[in-house]
Amino acid sequence: MxxxxxxxxxxxxxxxxxxxxxxxxxxxxxxxxxxxxxxxxxxxxxxQVSVTPYEDGLVFNRRIADLEAQDRLGWRAAVSTSPREIALTVVDRDGAPLPGLTVTGALRRPATEAGAVVLAFRETTPGRYLAPVSGLAGAWDFSARAEGPAGGRLTAERRLTWP
The missing domain is CATH 1.20.5 (Single alpha-helices involved in coiled-coils or other helix-helix interfaces)
Structure with a gap:
């Protein structure tokens, strides 16, 4: 170095x-x-999900109470569709049809509030209620409410699809 x-x-x-x-x-x-x-x-x-969270909570609690009352009644609903109608069949705990109910219903798109369809049900046979529909395609959320003359209530909700 x-x-x-x-x-x-x-x-x-x-x-x-x-x-x-x-x-x-x-x-x-x-x-x-x-x-x-x-x-x-x-x-x-x-x-912020809602501007009225307290009121929404009360509505939710009422919905839970309605579903518990419906379970105690034992009413069940089955829904079937065709291109021209929706059929709702309501039976009691033992499977017997429930005639004389007042049934209201609606169809809504899953992703939007636009285009909702109000359904008018009529009883065709005991426990079987039909509502006419036309021009439906794709997926729809179905909701129906059936009320008996003695005060029992049933709420049915399903996802329905038409080709």
Missing amino acids: NPTSPPLRRPFEIRGWHVLAGVSAFFAVVIAVNVVFMVLAYRTFPG
Whole structure:
């Protein structure tokens, strides 16, 4: 070695400050990405699902009570479709048809409120109620409510599909 030549440098070595800088940079990137995602999420959905949450909760509780009362009655409904009508058959706990019910119903699209169809049911045979429909295609959410003369109620909901 020559006294005037510069000392030889060793190849690159990872030192403590390199590790500190790498770990700090990693966590800084993770925190920055999380902050960006939280800001974007909050701007698109501030958390308010309903403007009347208390009233919605009361309606939900009434719905639960109606379903429990329906279970105690033991009424069951079966729905069948054809291109021109919807048939709703209502039976009691023992499978006997339930005549004389007042049945109301509706069809709604699963993804939109537009195009709802109100159904007018009429009793054709004891326990069998028909509603005419026309020009339906695709998936529809069916809901019907049957009320008996003595006060019993049944709510039926199904997803129906027409070709």
